[in-house]
Amino acid sequence: INQSKPDRKGIVGELMDALIQKVLNSKPEEFPKYLDVFTKTAKEKHILFYFHNKPAQNFVEKYNFAGQIHNTESDYFHLNNSNFGGLKGNLYIKQKVIQDITIDEEGSVTKTVDVTLSNTARADGWLNSIYLNWMRIYVPEDSLLISKKVPKDLSSGQEFGKEVFRGYSATYPLNSTTTSFTYRLPFKVNPGEDYKMLLQKKPGVESVTMVIKINGVTKEQFDLREDREVTIKLK
Helix, strand or coil, X not given: CCCCCCCHHHHHHHHHHHHHHHHHCCCHHHHHHHHHHHHHHHHCCCCXXXXXXXXXXXXXXXXXXXXXXXXXXXEEEEEEEEECCCECHHXXXXXXXXXXXXXXXXXXXXXXXXXXXXXXXXXXXXXXXXXXXXXXXXXXXXXXXXXXXXXXXXXXXXXXXXXXXXXXXXXXXXXXXXXXXXXXXXXXXXXXXXXXXXXXXXXXXXXXXXXXXXXXXXXXXXXXXXXXXXXXXXX
């Protein structure tokens, strides 16, 4: 592939045409296999759907295939990174999120979220370079930012019924950067309640390593590959 070609992304359309032809020319007994791959890909948000036809749009939203941000009465977390000039560095970027949750005796919840991006490859002048990233984390509306460790350009606001904290970073090849936010949630946890959190994965990302701690103790650790609701027993 010639990186200087004006229509270098045209290969995506060519691949799509080839896939459609392969499916249409396949034997009927192969269709269940294709359906399994399609469903898995949609659940993991590698493909999203948008229709002008309202019933069709309602259908894909019902099965969470439209990429919408969901409302919830529990804790919420969504990480969204945008490559602003790192070529195709997403191929090599590994993401890890540590959520350190502190619940005091009155049930107030304070969270420190550390997001580490690791650029695992050398610079090659084409696919990989300095990964210039605009980060947004979406948390429950009216969460109060207490402190932050952001390489550059912090801003905050409200979008989609969530509080959003933003920051800019540059991750050099074979290096990593960590961005940190500490904030207080707008609700308390009542005695005897489970701790619930909805995690929504960004479309197009393979996975995010997720670590959830409560009062310093690791409660959950997994690779987030699709939207997931976590329930943690506190006692």
